[in-house]
Amino acid sequence: MGKGKNKTHEPKNGKPQRGANGHSSRQNHKRMEMKYDNSEMTKFPVKLAMWDFDHCDPKRCSGKKLERLGLIKSLRVGQKFQGVVVSPNGNGVVCPDDLEIVEQQGASVVECSWARLEEVPFNKIGGKHERLLPYLVAANQVNYGRPWRLNCVEALAACFAIVGRMDWASELLSHFSWGLGFLDLNRELLEIYQQCTDSNSVKKAEEEWLQKLEKENQERKSQSKDEDIWMMGNVNRRDNGAQSDESESEEDSDQSELESDKQSIEYDSLGNAIGIDNVKSRKMLSEGSEDEESESGEDEEPVSYDSLGNII
Ligand SMILES: C[S@@+](CC[C@H](N)C(=O)[O-])C[C@H]1O[C@@H](n2cnc3c(N)ncnc32)[C@H](O)[C@@H]1O
Incomplete structure (x- = not known):
């Protein structure tokens, strides 16, 4: 303790404690x-x-x-x-x-x-x-x-x-x-x-x-989340969306791939549609590349997600 009035004074020889001025x-x-x-x-x-x-x-x-x-x-x-x-x-x-x-x-x-x-x-x-x-x-x-x-x-x-x-x-x-x-x-x-x-x-x-205060805080959070979404589009479709879990994003990406492949379904010489396999293999490739991207992406640009998986 420092030199203030309330620093501890050890009693000497059992005599009563005395302050700096010598008084008891x-x-x-x-x-x-x-x-x-x-x-x-x-x-x-x-x-x-x-x-x-x-x-x-x-x-x-x-x-x-x-x-x-x-x-x-x-x-x-x-x-x-x-x-x-x-x-x-x-x-x-x-x-x-x-x-x-x-x-x-x-x-x-x-x-x-x-x-x-x-x-x-x-x-x-x-x-x-x-x-x-x-x-x-x-x-x-x-x-x-x-x-x-x-x-x-x-x-x-x-x-x-x-x-x-x-x-x-x-x-x-x-x-x-x-x-x-x-x-x-x-x-x-x-x-x-x-x-x-x-x-x-x-x-x-x-x-x-x-x-x-808590209510205002929650409102501010959801407002800024909404603003983020408007600013960034559907964040679940970003390339590094692999980290945004949930079936919703998986469904979305499956759906979008299927849709984009509708016109490009190819057939083999026997008339079998081979486009579906292509979709699967492309998806696997793209998943692989997502992993790589997210690994390297971590160093370049850290991304954090809220509980709904949106980028914040
Ligand atoms: C811990 S001291 C810190 C003093 C600081 N170093 C200064 O420059 O004034 C602050 C004192 O103010 C009072 N105090 C401050 N906030 C308080 C609170 N929320 N409830 C009760 N006492 C409080 C207490 O007496 C407390 O010990």
């Missing part, structure tokens, strides 16, 4: 509590706090930036927080019913790496109101476009926005060049969550949104 953790705890009443904290209308595990690059870390701006306070492991704790360890999701808690006690986050969550002693941090965030999409430069994985300032802003304090959400995000983009990106969804009441109703709204 109990004394530090008192100091931290007192610091909350410090005038520094008036920079933001409510308490903002974080447990900082120093996992992240300080230059890119939104929590550290809020701390440098004097907007958020670091908490020590062992300290609990009275307000809403926006945490990967939460049970319910943040909901409009949390407004009172947020307005009276503030909000906090866990500043750590998503990749190192298992190192966070969640049982020694948190509070009575630990919450997850419902589906929202990150707008920060590290995880842009990624759902659920918000950074600390986005998580705090999301909490404020959901409980209806868009003013606080904007104020906090305005310190980041990309910040207000988070509210733009999630505007419609945030408005939906704001209409909810308790945690269950937010979960329900989230579920409906995800179903809508």
Whole structure:
């Protein structure tokens, strides 16, 4: 762990743990509590706090930036927080019913790496109101476009926005060049969550949104499949169609070969039709050449197929 407040300190000679300032953790705890009443904290209308595990690059870390701006306070492991704790360890999701808690006690986050969550002693941090965030999409430069994985300032802003304090959400995000983009990106969804009441109703709204996304995704896929077909003609008749399985394509190719051979049926000297054999032998040849083509074709131009065997 790095040099943050919450790096692990080994007890020496069985004596109580002491922080970097030489005070015992109990004394530090008192100091931290007192610091909350410090005038520094008036920079933001409510308490903002974080447990900082120093996992992240300080230059890119939104929590550290809020701390440098004097907007958020670091908490020590062992300290609990009275307000809403926006945490990967939460049970319910943040909901409009949390407004009172947020307005009276503030909000906090866990500043750590998503990749190192298992190192966070969640049982020694948190509070009575630990919450997850419902589906929202990150707008920060590290995880842009990624759902659920918000950074600390986005998580705090999301909490404020959901409980209806868009003013606080904007104020906090305005310190980041990309910040207000988070509210733009999630505007419609945030408005939906704001209409909810308790945690269950937010979960329900989230579920409906995800179903809508899934439906749109399916529609987009089938639309692009249709467009492909119009652009490329019947893809099952392409030379490398050997890979497009299914009886449909085999039937098609049989049919087309028969049709094209109708006029070219030849007869031997005894009057036997020999065109059918020719069709068969040509088909076998063409199958052989398809194999060769598909082998060499792999190197030249990789082709992928969807579940219906269409080239995508
Ligand atoms: C894992 S840290 C990553 C912080 C990042 N390094 C930064 O620069 O801010 C993000 C924190 O925001 C809160 N958070 C973000 N997305 C969340 C979600 N979907 N549910 C609950 N908490 C979330 C949690 O406190 C989480 O620990």
